[in-house]
Amino acid sequence: MLVDIAFVALGVVAVLSGAAVFVVDSMARATYALAVSFVAVGVQVLFLQQSYVGVVVILMMVMEMAVMAVYMVMFMGMNPALMPMSMVHSNRTAVATAVLTFLLLAAGILVVDWPARRGSPPPEVTEALGEALMGPQMLVMAVISPVMVATIVAGVVLAAPRTRYDRFGDDLRQRPPDDPQPGGVGR
Amino acid sequence: MGEPLLTSLPAAAGPAVVTVAPAWAVAVVAVLGALALAAAAFDGVLSARSASAGGALGAAGRPLGEASRLLRQRRRTTVQADTLLWRTGGAGLFVAAALMLAVVPLGRWTVADLAVGVVWFNAMDVMVWALVWLVGWGANSAHALVGGYRFLAHGLGYELPLMFALVAPAIAAGSLNVGAVAAAQDGLWFAAWMPVAFLVYLLGVAGFSVWGPFAPALGTDVAGGVRAELSGVDRLVLETGRYALLAAGAAFAVPMFLGGGAGPLLPDWAWTLVKTLAVLALLVWVRRRLPALRPDLFMEIGWIVLLPAALVQDLLVAVVTVWRS
Structure with missing residues (x-):
């Protein structure tokens, strides 16, 4: 209660x-x-x-x-x-969309024929949830993770306006590098 | 908790952690307050010695004098301050520290024996990010806000190494439960065979306590930074919160890295306190021994030195754990 x-x-x-x-x-x-x-x-x-x-x-x-x-x-x-400002824009459209979405989702909750519980929850619910979500797809997940990291790194490298020639000079010999924001380990 | 202390000698070596009644949370707050006061007194002694002024006893009492001075001082108000967020940030620090300490077993007793105590501690130290920034924001003062940003910049540098440092003992113990991690250090403390994780953890504790090398958020070069506009009881609350965070971080190091309550002669609760005080004294002492870390420079140190070091430590621990099992 x-x-x-x-x-x-x-x-x-x-x-x-x-x-x-x-x-x-x-x-x-x-x-x-x-x-x-x-x-x-x-x-x-x-x-x-x-x-x-x-x-x-x-x-x-x-x-x-x-x-x-x-x-x-x-x-x-x-x-x-830093000054007080309104937190909304496109107010009417946003309110209408929000109300409609809420009604749709709430209707879904009420209309769906929820199944009755079979059995009882396992002692380690977190582990069971992880198994159910990841278990059969573990190989896929293990492959996707490095691909995602590589994508992030590649995206940052492509987006960065400065290249190694800007940092180390045309012959790549300038030490320490010419950085607008020097780092703490002096690379 | 009423059993005679003689029976709780470590000879029993039972890993069982007993959860005490929720009312003992008051005791957690009392222990945290006492530890924070001890840290402040030790800091007073050290600063009196470095200024070579006054006796040790008077210096140890200085935090109390400072507290009574602040209690009599008028609270400063600023124009258009966001008082709600400002006060929430200041008062939240001690609360976060108390919530950290709640999962630390004192010998065999604990208030909250969470299955994921290690992650809980981590969540509470992340809470400090929000709280310190809110103190800086709330005053509607440029210097205080600069201090808040400095703290977040430090946070981006120390938080991930700290997280991966906490992962190492959890891997070795095969559990996120704090009592189980303490019990897993049978004979050999985790601090002994994962020293990198231990050092990174201690650095993280200094980080979330805005302490020593991580004090530029309170720097005199920005008129006191986060606490620039704090006076009176508000300043007292913030300082108490910092010492409490330092104490909670020291207490959490005991079950994670220093074998929990294990030790000869003394009962396990006493060993927990002795080890906590030792780590706390080290953290207080180190304040005057390490240079301030500039937030912009520390960012690269955190990501290029500390994070890979912690990850390699985790890898070694994982390999050893798999090999032993």
């Missing part, structure tokens, strides 16, 4: 702080309202006995929001988000 109340209360906190993102007038408040919303969802996942997934949701989302706040303040608006 108490657990049910806490679970529902966390859901309410998640929805309200999610809505607060669009009500507040400060980039920092919007970002951290979103963080509160994510943390509430993470604690709800903890209630579902998925302790690893729940704690990782909290960890990743807080870290992400801390970094996002920096970018939001840096890039948002003409006054780099």
Whole structure:
């Protein structure tokens, strides 16, 4: 009973702080309202006995929001988000889309014929979840991971305007390299 | 927790960790406060010695004098401060430290015996990212905000090495449960055969406590950085939070790297405290021994030196663990 109340209360906190993102007038408040919303969802996942997934949701989302706040303040608006500013644009379209999406998803929840539970949850739910998600596709995942890392590195290399000739000179012999932002290990 | 202490000699060597009643969370906060005070007193002694002024006893009492001075001081207010976020950031540091300490077993007793205690600790130290930046943001002051950004820049450098340093003991123990990690160090402490992970971990603790080499976020060159606009009780809360984080980080090192409560003669809870105080003293002492790490330069040190070092350490630990099993 108490657990049910806490679970529902966390859901309410998640929805309200999610809505607060669009009500507040400060980039920092919007970002951290979103963080509160994510943390509430993470604690709800903890209630579902998925302790690893729940704690990782909290960890990743807080870290992400801390970094996002920096970018939001840096890039948002003409006054780099240090002044009060509105958190919405295209207000009517956005509200209409949001309401329609909500109704569609809520209708889906109510209309779908949910299956009854068969058996009982295994003792290690996180492990079971991982097996169910990854088990048969482990080889695919193991191949995709290095490909993804290579793609990220290649993307950064292609996007960087400076090449090694800018750093080390035309004959690649200039030491230390000519960097606008020198690094700590003196390469 | 009412059993006589004599029966809790390490000779029993039972890995079982007993979860005590939730009301003992008060004891966690009390222990954390005592450890933070001890750290502040030791820091007072060290700074009196480096200034060669005053006796050791007076110097050890200096944090208390400073606390009473701050309690009598007026709180500073700034124009258009975001007070909610400002105060949340300052007060949250001690809370995060207490939540870290909650998963650390004191000998065989623990308040929260989480199956994923190691990840929990990690989540709480990431929480500090948000909190310190919020203190810098809330004051609506340029210098404080610069301090907040400096802290995040340090965070980007120390956090991933810290995460991978925490992975090493978890791999060796085959568990994310803090009690199980402590119990897995039978005879040989993890600090002894994974020293790189231990050093990177200690550096990370200094990092999330905004301590020693990671203090430029509070630097005098930016008028005190994050704490530029903090005075009175707000400043006291922030400083207490920093010492509490340092203490919680030192306490967590004991089950992770220093064999938990294992040791001769003394009961296991006493060994946990002795080891915690030793690590804490080391961290406090190191403040005056290491140069400040500039955030922009440390970024490359973190990603090019510390992160690969921690990863190689993890690889070695994984190979050894597979080979032994």
